[in-house]
Amino acid sequence: MKAPRFSYVRPESLDSVLELLAEHEGEARILAGGQSLMPTLNMRLSEPRLLIDINRIDALKGISLEDGTVRIGALARHAEVLESPLAAEHLPLIADAMPHVAHVAVRNRGTFGGSIALADPAAELPACAVALNASFVLASTRGRRTVPARSFFHGLYETELAEDELLVEARIPAIAPGYRSAFMEFARRHGDFALAGVCCHARVEGCVLRDVSLACFGGEDRPRFAAAASAAAEGRAWSEEVKDAVKAALGGELEPEGTFHASAETRVHLAQVLAARAVDRMLAAG
Amino acid sequence: MTDRPEAAGRPLPRGSARRLAAGRGRYADDLRFPGLLHLAFVRSPHAHARIVKIDPAPALAAVPAAKVFTGADIAAVCTPWQGKMDHLPTLVSPPQHAVAVDRAVWQGEPVAAVAAASRALAEDAAAAVAVEWEPLPAAAVRDRTLDADAAPAHPELGGNLAYAAAIRAGDPEAALAGSAHVVEACFSFARHTGVPLEPRTVIADYDPGEGRLTVHGSHQAPWHQQDTLSRHLGIPEHLVRVVTPDIGGGFGIKLHIYGEEIAVSAVSRILGRPVKYTADRLESFISDIQARDQRVEARMGVDADGAIRGLSVDALSSFGAFASYGRAPVNEGMMTISMAGGPYANGHYEGRLRIAFQNKPPSGMYRAVGQPIACAVTEQLLDRAAHAAGIDPVEMRRRNYWAEDAFPLRTPGGIAMDRLSLRQCLDRLVAMMGYDALRAEQAALRRSGVYRGIGVATFLEMTAIGAERYGPAGARISTQDGATVRLEPSGRVRCVTSVIEIGQGTLSALAQIVADRLGVAPEDVGVVGGDTALAPYGGGAWASRGLTIGGEAAWRAAEGLRANILELAGSILQADPAGLDLAGGAVCDRATGETRITLAEIGRIGHFRQDTLPPGVQPELAVTRHYAPDDVPFALANGVQGSSLEVDAETGGVRLLGHWVVEDCGRIVNPLLVEEQIRGGVVQGIGGALFEECRYDEHGQLLNGSLADYLVPMAAELPDIHVGHVETPLRGTALGAKGAGEAGTVGAPAAVLLAVNDALRPLGAQVSSLPITPEAVLNAIAAAA
Known part of the structure; x- marks a missing residue:
């Protein structure tokens, strides 16, 4: 099947993403890796008016360690996390789980933030985040807030994310000695x-x-x-x-x-x- | 006379591999046609429903340029068909329209076709067509379809029984009653489908000026399509041409006549424009033919020393909503009861078959047709009997095979057998898999709570079926193939064949055969096919027939050309053709090997300088030959498969550790091609054993119509598959090749089923339904505890 008609925009800054989300509240979907979104569009299970492509937003990329917390940007690809020495050392649970996330082709494009925001109940990364008591940073034109993973997931594909909010990053406590x-x-x-x-x-x-x-x-x-x-x-x-x-x-x-x-x-x-x-x-x- | 080894028998990589791997394949969907319209279908959301009203207005409002065709619109230019077989008058199946008229009988049946300038627009319009439905009760649970109170799939038929048959030999009741051990089981084989990588695609272009229909499509039997299009659209056959470009797999799925594909030609006929339809994966799951879907109750009796005394097999099979058209729709069931027990000496047999309609997509021929069921039933009962008699399963088989001097014979199931190599294959397999070591390892691991299982299953593969089977049915399917072999002016050779290449590499094997006959290298033979207007008439790709029949035709055509070349060379050289031979791209002296004249020179003179030849000599540098099996109804291949696996008794998971196949497909032309056919077949058999199933609810709604939920076997789950060969050439042909395309699929489900049950035996558990899911294993273990 072919996707229904939609508009597409690829902003260059986080602010413009948030402005677009606010402007098209409820009618826009975020395009990151597209590994779940594109099939749902082609199957006509979802008919958003606007796709906001966030792949140009550098602020959403990267994996870093700050004060005992690993920050994984929403756009970090699964393959990037899988190969990250930082994740291997400080997040062994996620390093252990990552090979089970789909297949190589999906991991090359699929993103950490996409998996969390989609909230597929059978996905590995949301469960890892819950086990590790991670939290997620959500942003909108209204400001930023941090939500614990254990209260982020509301149900089947349902989360704490408001329609004008973007998942920016995950903050996961690095594994402690012992x-x-x-x-x-x-x-x-x-x-x-x-x-x-x-x-x-x-x-x-x-x-x-x-x-x-x-x-x-x-x-x-x-x-x-x-x-x-x-x-x-x-x-x-x-x-x-x-x-x-x-x-x-x-x-x-x-x-x-x-x-x-x-x-x-x-x-x-x-x-x-x-x-x-x-x-x-x-x-x-x- | 030549120092170059024969090409036939060598493991040459196939010619198209480099092109296809480089992305230069040209499949039907890649082809471009000016003025093309795209077709999308409105499909029934119900398994069974009356079509009260179809209103195209909302579709035309959404896409004003769209054109909507109801079943009645299509029926005005295309007659319905009926899945009957002339020699089986009791077989019933109602008329089937290309697009449903009045009533839809499965979820997904097309009820309207919508043409628009792009597929996306056609889908937009199709989604807006308003259909008013009156849902009807559906026949959707196989094992209840013949109950007195079952909903009818077709109310006008007065019941769901489509066909019944019985086979009987000797006195099976008395034989079973007098057996030392009687084992029995009720098996279930799930409904599944073939999932070729490339979905079904067709582009039809009706030219009203000449009244000519040209169809490009991904089809395994283009002549069958040509015949159907001609008769049902009323276009003279010589004006219908079907072209098959590269085909991305078929497995039987693309053998059949589909309503959508015929509707594409009907719409092109109405509009006078090229029209295209490509099934997407979601549509494939609700419209491709489905297969297997049988319940089999079976009993086997053996003597105290393990010798089979009698066998009884009772199968309930399913047609889906219609008997598939123009082929042999009863075969999935008939193969079960005719092939069961086949490899083993036995005189007392009873086979009973009932075939029922269900409101599901039509069933059809899928790789190995019924034989995996016959094999799994036979082999599982034999394993249980071996266990009851205290005999090792391998020894059990060796004791029960037909005696070497029993051939030729006809089995109680009615299968004609020439020489088979049952014992040779078994001995070879036992050595290859290290059977004794595996058994020792299994015993040692069991003491530490690890449940390993070993399965060894003998299989038969009916290949290259001749006219004796389809002819009396009135099926307009040729069991013959043809080849034209031509010497080009350069001395290179071209072969035009009716063999259809669907990914098996058969055309490369034809090049090897032709090369040997003409004394040239295989790369100097260009082979093309896939065009009903230009190639000799033939059958296509099914029943593992390409090499056995198409290869024999090519062999004979090349022999004919060889004789013509030698005769022409004789005229040119003023020599006796009997003293000449072909080798190294030249005509040489048969006795000395000395080159007399090159094929390039023969080509030059034969095509351009006829004026230099003696008067009356007409060069004939192209020869066409056909071949259809004559003295045997089919070529029977045989072999043995072995599986080693581990069952996780806590999760029910099955981990495959190794798979072995020794097969005998007669003379091997290209071992690489044969081994990849075997491996691919094994993989599909493993799919049937562990993963694949079209899951329907009791209302006939498909629950798993995507590749996320319909599980096909993937590389991570598969073990190494080791292949060995025994060669018993087919008698009656020059080439001696039997088919090899389905062998893997016939035997793999049995080998895996046996191995799982071998692993479960110490837990007192057994499974007898395929696919073997983790949950089924856990339930079996829980039931035994």
Whole structure:
């Protein structure tokens, strides 16, 4: 199919992007990597009047470390994050997750900010951001605000972003000494949206886990910080008993939707298996 | 007489590879036509609905220059067709219009065609056409379509049964009753489709001045298209020409007659302008033919020593909304019951088939037609029987193959068999895959909770089907192919063939065959095809027939030209042609090898200097020959496949570790081409085993109509595929080649299914539905616990 008619504009500055968003509130869409937007246009699932191409905006690019926080610009390509020594050193969870993000061709164009702003519930990066307690900087002509990842995702493709707002960057705490992380997902094929996925992040003392952060994705309408499962592992030595407690807690708090790819029960089961394996792997990595 | 090895048999890279890899392929969608209009279709959103009213006004308001054609508008210039077979009078299928008239019978059936100056405008207009619908209950659940209270796919037929057949040999009931072990299973094979990279595309250009229709399209059987267009549009056949440029894969999908493609010609006829339609991927999933979709209940009985005593197979197959037109629509089901048990000695067999209509896209021939089902059913039962009898699965097969001296024979399923190489292939495969080492490793890993599985499956591949199968059906499909081989004035050679190249590289293999007969290098033979006006009449690309039939025709045409060249050389040299030979691009002395005259000189004299020849000598430097299989109904290839994999018992995931194939396609002309056919076929078979399924809800709505949700196998999931060969030349042909295009697809689902169940056996679990999803594996394990 062919996309319906739309207008296209490629501003040279962040301010003009924000002005255009304000001017065309609700009728404009941001074009970054286009890896999700272009198919939805061609399938006529979305019919915006205006596409605002942000690829010329240098302020949205780059990856940097400032005061223990890694800043990832909204336009950073997945391939750039994947190859970034900074991300590898300070965001090992994201480095671990990135090879699971689609395929090389998609990663070459797809952007970090695009994945966050789209809020596909089966996407890896929103869940990583939730697990790492990242925050996002949103800008509009009204000003800037910073929103925690754990309250940014509202539902299926729905976020805290107002129609006149642009996601500018993600701010992610760099991994602190003593902490480890692991990412695991299960998909029918490599690069597919996962049937279930788990991000795990904690301080490891011997085999005792502290400050545990488990996030799950792939079944529900948004990534979930698994509070009960995280609490079940908190301060305890990892054992079969704790593993079962974490699995039971996940069973209690996850409420996925079944689809023809996998039922709700299967998705919960997979999340439980993956969570246990992720912690096993995290501990083994020491 | 030549120091150059024969070209046939050598692994030469195919000639078109460099061009296609460099992006110089020219597919139908790349072609440009002045004054072209684009067609888009309004499609039924319902699986079954009455069309109350179609109002084009909103479309014309949106795009004033658009033209809207309803089913009735198209029917005014194009007669409907009916998927019947003359020799099967009980087969029913209602008339099918190019564009639905009054009633739509599957979700996605075209109900109006809209022409505009660009595809985007045509889509804008099509989206605005107002259709008033009266939804009807749909027949959409295969296993319930024959229930008494099932909704009818076609109310006027009075039921959903389209065809029923039975095959019987010996006394299967008594044989099963007297068996030491009886194993049974109910299998399900999902509905899936072929997903060629290039979607279906057609451009029709009707010239009202000459009354001539020229069609460029991505089609595997352009002669079949020519015949259909001529008869249903009422254009004399000699004024219909179908040209196939580069084709980006077919797998059977592009063999069929599609309403959209015929409608393109009808609209061109009405408007007198070139008109084009390219299916996009979303349309392909709701309009390309679909295949498989069978439930099979089967039982096998064996003696205490493992010998098969009897087999019973009961299959429920599906046509979708119509029996596909002009071919052999019953074959997906008939191949299941006629090929089941094929490789194994057995006298007591019962096969039963019912085919039902559903409100889904028409089913059709997809790579390997029914044979993967027959193979998976047979091989899985044999594995279970081996387990029941306590016999190793490889030994089980060796004990049960037809005896070497039993050939030629006709199986209880009715399949004529000449010499096969079953044991040779099995021995070769066992050595190649390191079967004993894999078994030892499997046992060791099981002790540490790792579930590995090994599957070994014997397959048969029916190739190069002759007229005996299509002729009596009244199908206007030629099982013959032809070739014209011509010596050019430069001494180079040109071959014009009816073989259709769809990505297999067959044309390169034809060059190798012709080169050997004429003593030139393969790069000195130019091969072209794909034009029904210019090439000899033929069949096209299906049933793995290109080399067996088209190759034989080329061989014979080259032989004919060889004789003509030697005769002409004899006149020029005043020598006996019997003492001459062709080698190294020249005519040489048969006894000494000494060059007597070059082919370039023969070409020069033959084409330009006839005045120098003795009176009465007419050079004939082009020869056309045709070939259709005569003394056998088809060429039966055989082989064995092996799969090694690991099942993750916690996630239900299957990781493929290795795949092996030993196949016998008779004489191999180009091992590179054969091995890539085998590998590609295996990949599609693995798709059927683990991934591919057209998922419909109970109302006949497709749930996964995009490549995001319809999972095709991709490189990351695939193991190395190792290929070995045994060559048993086909008797009755000079070339001796059997087909190889479907072998991989026939055997791979069985090998993978067997290996998964081999891995699951210690858990007490088994699966018998394809594709084998992680959820199905988890459910099987949970059910066994």
